[in-house]
Amino acid sequence: MKLLNNLLKLLEQKTATIGVIGMGYVGLPLAIRCSEEFHRVIGFDILQERVQAINSANSYIEHISASSIATAREKGLEASYDFSRFSECDAVILCVPTPLNKHREPDLSYILSTMEACSSFFRPGQVISLESTTYPGTTEEILRPLIENKGLIVGEDVFLIYSPEREDPGNQMFSTQRIPKVVGGSTVQCLKVGLALYSKVVDEVVPVSSTQIAEMTKLLENIHRAVNIGLVNEMKIVADKMGIDIYEVIDAAATKPFGFTPYYPGPGIGGHCIPIDPFYLTWKAREYGVHTRFIELAGEVNSAMPLWVVDKITEALNRHQKAVNGSRILILGVAYKKNVDDMRESPSLELMNRLLERGAHIEYSDPHVAKLPKFRKYTFQLNSIDLTPTELASFDAIVLATAHDAFDYALIEKHGMLIIDARGYYKNSSPKIVKA
Structure with missing residues (x-):
């Protein structure tokens, strides 16, 4: 309980050191947002050019301004490719890619290599959050054993959560702060820590009962879009054969005030x-x-x-x-x-x-x-x-x-x-x- 209470205190008082691994389209804006609330944020990346760009207050992503990075630097953001500094962090958030391999099977190599690079620097009193999109069970079946193999008990020594990233690059209406955050914990104590962490950086936190629920939530959100886009793409082909303008059809259907959401091919x-x-x-x-x-x-x-x-x-x-x-x-x-x-x-x-x-x-x-x-x-x-x-x-x-x-x-x-x-x-x- 002492480790839990100490970590909660650091998060509540915003004196925790936050580490964000992966300075891409998800990690960089999250690190910038964290710097607005916490005194110290370390952004980790294996790409030296990204690290140098951040530390020089230069942007490599168009919709993220150099001035926002400069402001974050002034507040305490720094970038590093030295993963031994993982031990300095009270909270570590993983925002690494999860692509498919050539057989369209999940490629968790980035998660595994990141955890391997950090595993020697795990310490009691840390919270580890995975944000990368993955299949239900990854947090419990992959990450938890890696942590516990180091002799740390999840929920007592280290706190493990899954909180799926939600980013819409270029959408000015929804910043990192304004997008509601789903959080699931490996244990009740883990969830408590996760809520304490994310409640400081986003306006609305949505707790769920397990990491598997949080993992499945992210997949449902994106499958919903994929299936509806697939439907309207198929409708486009049918309409084209009939000499019908599918876009005029969609615009007309979108006037229905209930039961229809427009998707475009x-x-x-x-x-x-x-x-x-x-x-x-x-x-x-x-x-x-x-x-x-x-x-x-x-x-x-x-x-x-x-x-x-x-x-x-x-x-x-x-x-x-x-x-x-x-x-x-x-x-x-x-x-x-x-x-x-x-x-x-x-x-x-x-x-x-x-x-x-x-x-x-x-x-x-x-x-x-x-x-x-x-x-x-x-x-x-x-x-x-x-x-x-x-x-x-x-x-x-x-x-x-x-x-x-x-x-x-x-x-x-x-x-x-x-x-x-x-x-x-x-x-x-x-x-x-x-x-x-």
Whole structure:
């Protein structure tokens, strides 16, 4: 009880040292927010350039300003790649990636390597929180044994919680502080500590009865989106065959004040969560003899969207007596959603790759992504081009893949020879605009 009470006191008085592991789209804004409340925050990352950027008050994520990092530095935020400093922290929050492997199975290697790097520096009186999206049971089946193998008792010596990250990059309405936080603990004492920690940095904390409930909550949130996007993507294909504008249909249906939530189709789904998280539950469900047909079907529909758009491009070029092979095609937007620089799992990248495989000459323009970085799956070496009348007129086809607000859509329509609209931006009917 002494360790519990001491930790609760540190959290209540905001004198605890907070460690956030993983300074990406989730970890960095969380570390900045923690610095506003606690005296000392250490942001850990294995990437030296991120550590140096934070300590120099520079931003590497577009929607996070350098000034906000500078303010956090003044309040006590520092970054480090020295995991021995884990022992300095009273609370440690893990915000590391949880991708899928090539067989679409959960890849927990980042969690495992992080825990291995930190395990020598566990000490009594710490709270460890996992925020990375994962399958129900990960906290109890993976993290808890790793901690207890060090001779520490969870709930007495160390306090273990799961609190799923909720971030919407670029959404100004919902900051880290304003998004309600679900928290589940390994024990009642763990939950008590988790609530004490997160109640200082978010406006609303939602306690649940176990870490498994919290883990499943995150999956349900993202599966809900994935399934509904899969449904509307399938509806788009049916409507296209019938010569019906699916976007007008959705807008009309959205006038119903109850029982309907509008979701919009596109060239696929992107971001770290929606394309990946459903398969975490699919994989775990097999252990219980359950085949998640609904979830997998939505995944198949959404994964097929880039190819469907490529086929629409092919048909449109054919009507102009051109082939994809040899055509110059401009992709508008490589981020996975509008007005951000986040390219994680962006369908634009798969779209570009498939067009290249068919022999197209590809360029792209994105006001938020000046140069394509290295990817595990793709080998692009391209820089964003400026949209001038001459450039626009030089392409055989222009594909609107991500509808950034910064694009001059009137200029694009005026000078583009053929526009493939995969986002439903253009409402007018024009021979040069093809809905995809």
